Amino acid sequence: MPDTSDSVPDTSSAASAAPRLLRDGTVHSTAEPYAEAMIVEDGLVSWVGSDETAEHLRGEQHAVEELDRALVAPAFVGWVRRPLAELADAEDVATATETVLTAQAVQGAGTLRMSLTVGSEDLVDARRLRARLEPVLAAAAAHPMDVHPLITVPAGDEAPSDLSAALEPLLEDALDDVDRIAGRPVGVELTGVLAQDAAADAAEAVAAIVQAGRQPVLTLPAEPAASPADVVERLEGLRSRLRERRAAPRPDRPLLLVGFDTPEPDLWRRVLDTAAQVVLRGPGHLAPALSTGVPISAVPAEGENPWSLISAHVHHSEAGVSVRAGFNAQSRGAFRSLAGEQGQAGPGGGGQLNPGSAATYAVWEVDSLAVQTPDARTAAWSTDVRARTPLLPYLDGVTLPRLVALVVDGQELHRAQR
Numbered sequence: 001m002p003d004t005s006d007s008v009p010d011t012s013s014a015a016s017a018a019p020r021l022l023r024d025g026t027v028h029s030t031a032e033p034y035a036e037a038m039i040v041e042d043g044l045v046s047w048v049g050s051d052e053t054a055e056h057l058r059g060e061q062h063a064v065e066e067l068d069r070a071l072v073a074p075a076f077v078g079w080v081r082r083p084l085a086e087l088a089d090a091e092d093v094a095t096a097t098e099t100v101l102t103a104q105a106v107q108g109a110g111t112l113r114m115s116l117t118v119g120s121e122d123l124v125d126a127r128r129l130r131a132r133l134e135p136v137l138a139a140a141a142a143h144p145m146d147v148h149p150l151i152t153v154p155a156g157d158e159a160p161s162d163l164s165a166a167l168e169p170l171l172e173d174a175l176d177d178v179d180r181i182a183g184r185p186v187g188v189e190l191t192g193v194l195a196q197d198a199a200a201d202a203a204e205a206v207a208a209i210v211q212a213g214r215q216p217v218l219t220l221p222a223e224p225a226a227s228p229a230d231v232v233e234r235l236e237g238l239r240s241r242l243r244e245r246r247a248a249p250r251p252d253r254p255l256l257l258v259g260f261d262t263p264e265p266d267l268w269r270r271v272l273d274t275a276a277q278v279v280l281r282g283p284g285h286l287a288p289a290l291s292t293g294v295p296i297s298a299v300p301a302e303g304e305n306p307w308s309l310i311s312a313h314v315h316h317s318e319a320g321v322s323v324r325a326g327f328n329a330q331s332r333g334a335f336r337s338l339a340g341e342q343g344q345a346g347p348g349g350g351g352q353l354n355p356g357s358a359a360t361y362a363v364w365e366v367d368s369l370a371v372q373t374p375d376a377r378t379a380a381w382s383t384d385v386r387a388r389t390p391l392l393p394y395l396d397g398v399t400l401p402r403l404v405a406l407v408v409d410g411q412e413l414h415r416a417q418r
Helices: 051-057 083-090 094-108 120-124 124-141 163-174 178-182 199-211 228-244 266-275 286-292 305-312 322-328 333-335
Strands: 021-025 038-039 044-049 062-067 071-074 076-083 109-117 146-153 187-191 215-220 257-258 276-282 296-299 361-365 401-406 411-415
Touching: 021 051, 038 051, 038 094, 062 187, 062 411, 076 083, 076 094, 076 296, 076 333, 083 094, 083 109, 094 109, 094 124, 094 401, 094 411, 109 124, 109 401, 120 124, 120 163, 124 146, 124 163, 124 178, 146 163, 163 187, 163 199, 187 199, 199 215, 199 228, 228 266, 266 286, 276 286, 286 322, 296 305, 296 322, 296 333, 305 322, 322 333
Parallel strands: 021 062, 076 109, 109 146, 146 187, 187 215, 215 257, 257 276, 276 296
Antiparallel strands: 021 038, 038 044, 071 361, 361 401, 401 411
């Protein structure tokens, strides 16, 4: 694995950096599926195309990066979880927060959700909670990565006895004006509420989150006690109660269900009817979810090579998918699940490397590229331009791509030592 000791953010602005020309590689772009080169200017992708054309566009102002046949792909969306106390009580809050976020650079993540777990005692004193939140959110907003914060309220034995009442100080006081500090609306994550038979209380809590203009995230326990069918039934009940209260989540701040999985297409179709988006936590049944149209994404565990999860989805014993489907679940699909990003689905939107999109990408050293399906007998290595399908690494279940560099908004955050 690459040495990660030099993963230190460069605090210089992307706009002040020289235009960069990347050449002699493979650029994963839906606008130009067989692109070999890319030009980055002012933190944006300004052009993608062939090496031959790149030579004509090359000017003295361009810093040239030789890719040596590496793959340039949109950066992944990661997820970090920490107790608020771990960061808020650190001797240097900014440094502690930066360290947690920067560690994700070695996974090729350019955008992050950051869950900050609070306890029942934190919810009692809104003024104190806000004072602890502000420096952490300010440090996250100052980080070069695009950070989407969530406040996580636990359920189960650690949950407040009246969840909706406990949320009032958080939503009405503690989070008042912190969006300005965070740079975006801070979401609220509830853990375990759909694993319990308490749909009415869950509905009141989610309605309060929605009415406060925040994204609701419902996360199942790592080992949920409820069956997938029970979870879906409770989700349907939640959706019905939210409609009665006229508190349906906004399309740009969709309800997320984290950790749900099932092999049953009928259950996925019922999830689709609730308008919830699902985030797979680890290898899951991605194929039936995609076949029924459920908006779905996936996130690797902290410290895990994201291609490992893609490989697991490709080689899933029951529900294998193409590399492209697994890759999109951790890039474009994950990006679209973020609050406020649903309007970014066009050619220049998030999770893509097309002219006009943010120059947020990872450079990967790969052994070979292909258009790979889950069935090895139908895997194709064709480079026929009529296919118009960008190539991705061939994943044999053993060897994974190796991260060379991560760039966010044109700013290099990490480069592995050779």
